[in-house]
Amino acid sequence: DQQVKQNSPSLSVQEGRISILNCDYTNSMFDYFLWYKKYPAEGPTFLISISSIKDKNEDGRFTVFLNKSAKHLSLHIVPSQPGDSAVYFCAASGSFQKLVFGTGTRLLVSP
Amino acid sequence: DVKVTQSSRYLVKRTGEKVFLECVQDMDHENMFWYRQDPGLGLRLIYFSYDVKMKEKGDIPEGYSVSREKKERFSLILESASTNQTSMYLCASSLVFWGTSGRISYNEQFFGPGTRLTVL
Numbered sequence: 001d002q003q004v005k006q007n008s009p010s011l012s013v014q015e016g017r018i019s020i021l022n023c024d025y026t027n028s029m030f031d032y033f034l035w036y037k038k039y040p041a042e043g044p045t046f047l048i049s050i051s052s053i054k055d056k057n058e059d060g061r062f063t064v065f066l067n068k069s070a071k072h073l074s075l076h077i078v079p080s081q082p083g084d085s086a087v088y089f090c091a092a093s094g095s096f097q098k099l100v101f102g103t104g105t106r107l108l109v110s111p
Numbered sequence: 112d113v114k115v116t117q118s119s120r121y122l123v124k125r126t127g128e129k130v131f132l133e134c135v136q137d138m139d140h141e142n143m144f145w146y147r148q149d150p151g152l153g154l155r156l157i158y159f160s161y162d163v164k165m166k167e168k169g170d171i172p173e174g175y176s177v178s179r180e181k182k183e184r185f186s187l188i189l190e191s192a193s194t195n196q197t198s199m200y201l202c203a204s205s206l207v208f209w210g211t212s213g214r215i216s217y218n219e220q221f222f223g224p225g226t227r228l229t230v231l
Binding site: 004006009032034036041042043044045046049089091093098099101102103104 | 115120146151152153154155156159169201203218219220221222223224225227
C-alpha cells in the first residue's frame with residue numbers, strides 16, 4: 001500500500017517558468033513532510049520541509065504548500081532553472097524517525 | 112557538512128555470493144538507515160538502527176541483514192545475493208536530540224552517494 005504517492009512520473013518545464021510537483025498521502029498520522037532532490041549517481045539531498053502545523057514554507061525559489069484536509073502537498077519552483085532538472089522525492093514522517101518516500105517525479109527544465 | 116560515505120559506487124556480484132555494503136558517517140549521528148531505490152518504486156526502507164548494536168526491520172528486510180558495531184558504521188549484508196536484489200542502495204543518517212518528552216529524532220536524513228549493485 002503506497003502511503004505517499006507522486007502520480008506524475010515526469011514533468012517538463014521551460015526555464016523561467018513555474019514547476020509544480022505534487023504529492024498525496026493517505027496516512028493521517030503523518031505530521032512532517034520533506035522534499036528531496038536527487039541527481040543521477042548521487043544520493044538524495046534535502047530540499048525543504050513543512051510541519052503539519054503550517055500550510056506553507058518558503059525558501060528562496062522553493063515553496064512547499066500543505067493542504068491537510070486534502071492530504072496533499074506541492075512543491076513550487078519559481079523560476080525554474082536547468083540545474084533544477086533532477087528527480088524529486090516527497091517524504092512523510094509520523095512515527096519513530098521513519099520516512100515514507102514517494103516514487104519520485106523526474107523534472108526536466110529546458111533552456 | 113555531514114558526510115555519509117559508502118564503500119563502493121558500483122558493485123557486480125554473482126548469484127549466491129555474500130555481499131557486504133558499508134556505510135560510514137562522520138557526524139556522530141545516532142540513527143542510520145539502509146534503503147534501496149528502484150524505478151517506479153521510490154526509496155524503500157530495508158533496515159534502520161537507532162543505536163550501536165540496535166536494529167529494526169524496515170519495510171523490505173527479507174534477504175538482508177545488518178550490523179552496527181560502531182556508531183559511525185552501518186553495514187548491509189546480503190547473505191546470498193539474488194538477481195532481484197540488483198538495485199541502487201542508499202545509506203542515510205540522522206541526528207537525535209532530547210526534548211522535554213524524551214528522545215526525538217530529526218526528520219532530516221543525510222544520504223550517501225549510493226552503491227549500484229548488479230547481481231548476475
